[in-house]
Amino acid sequence: MPRLSPPSLRDLALPLGLGALATVEALSVRPEGMGPAIAVAWGASLGLIFRRRWTLVVGTLAGAVLLLPYVGPELSDLTSPALIVWLAGFSLGRHLPDLRGLPVMVLFLVAVFGPPAVDAGELPGIDDLLWVGTLLLSPYAVGVAVRSFDDRHDRLTERAEQLVAAQEDVRQQAVAAERARIARELHDVLAHSVSAMVVQASAAEDLVRTDPDRAAQVLREVSSVGRNALAETGRLLHLIRDSDDELGLAPGAGLARLPELVDGFRRSGLQVDLAPHIPLGLPPGLDLSAYRIVQEALTNALRHGADGTVQVRVADGPAALDICVENPTGPGGTAGSGLGLVGVTERVAVFGGQLEHGPTGDGRYLLHATLPLPEARR
Structure with missing residues (x-):
């Protein structure tokens, strides 16, 4: 079983604040059934601490505050139950995919109009349904909108990261291609230098008996070309790449x-x-x-x-x-x-x-x- 991480401070702050507010309000108003009302409010509030992890369960249980008329206080007597239900509705819209939280919001509407309908023996009017439905569904709609925005932002961020990775791949391929091209050109330079050294060494061998001074000058040129060839070889060792191109004996540009x-x-x-x-x-x-x-x-x-x-x-x-x-x-x-x-x-x-x-x-x-x-x- 994976270890569950403790809730973060932001997950704790709002539900605990709502529980404290419900307690203060109940102690101030002192409605009938104040004790059960405070217990129900705290139970719903504490459950919402886990609204990101078990959204459907705790969001549904938070609707228990709508049943307060069964234990004494009327919903119109207290404000804190509405705030708890709003947080639950927002969480259902924000953290559940698609519209899976909508049936729970319908259940909340039934809970609001259930006690009055049972006690008074009459059904609520259309104006009551519209008014209460707007109050309950607005936080849910805001949660759905926030989730849609965040999902779109995540998709755009992922696409941007993919584009950056693709651009880096193209850059790396360009670097590799350019190094291969430089390697081929340095191959040309090196082949030309070695070819020149061979020709000059052969000429010095012919001149060593007939014109020693000229032979010494040619050998100095061979030494100079050899040093340049060694320098080019050092660079080539860092850049050499496999190539099927034929090497020329002299570079074509300069x-x-x-x-x-x-x-x-x-x-x-x-x-x-x-x-x-x-x-x-x-x-x-x-x-x-x-x-x-x-x-x-x-x-x-x-x-x-x-x-x-x-x-x-x-x-x-x-x-x-x-x-x-x-x-x-x-x-x-x-x-x-x-x-x-x-x-x-x-x-x-x-x-x-x-x-x-x-x-x-x-x-x-x-x-x-x-x-x-x-x-x-x-």
Whole structure:
């Protein structure tokens, strides 16, 4: 058997207050049969402490206060019985599903008109039925309305939680897809670096006897490419994913192709102002990721931005590569699914960089990414 938890303070307060009120009122009015009346009121009140747990039982038993005329006091002499019945009616409407408490409310009506009909030998008039029915059924109707509102609120809350969970699933899938894409690109970079090392090492082997100085220079280039390849391998180990795509021997994109990328967006109707200085000679993985970041920023500007010029600046500082893309925002702001920014965030995180994005306060949207440069470039 499950252990029953004790009633809460809010479950205790109202019934105990009604019992105390009934006692004070009975002692003040002193009707005939005052003692039984107080006992009946307290019995009904104490039962309502469990109105959330055993609603139908205690709600029905609370109607015993309507039988007070059988033990002495008339219902019109006391007010507290009506308050007890109102709490019972509200509980029947609030805590019972559907309209299962309605028969109990009909039973309350019968209890109200039973003693007068028996004593006077006449049936109540239609005006009496309407008046008493309104008084008894109003709390019940309020309880039903509150329950319907709470049920709807619970359904909306559950749906909102489901939507949040679904959105998180989509975001996680986008992160996984973007990491897989980055992994494939880093595969390309790594394969290109290793291929270059093999070719340069073979050339150094041929030059070691005929031109030692040139062979030493080639070996230094092999060492530099090898260090870059090790750095890319470290990043790749955190991102590697299974893929059925064939790996190429050289990456197909980089900042050298940035003017070509910008021209493509201009043909699509986007006004782009590209800063003339474009850093070249970056490590392949960094170069490719910088290109992809600018590509995603221009895509967002085309889809969600307003008419106006998009400013694109890529500059290499003493320790980091700065990428700034600023565009006018549309009437609703730069809003979308946010999955593109998830990809940009992943690319920046791979290189230990920083990303800032959002409205600037003057009707524009700024994406600013900072990617640390390797020691060899500083």
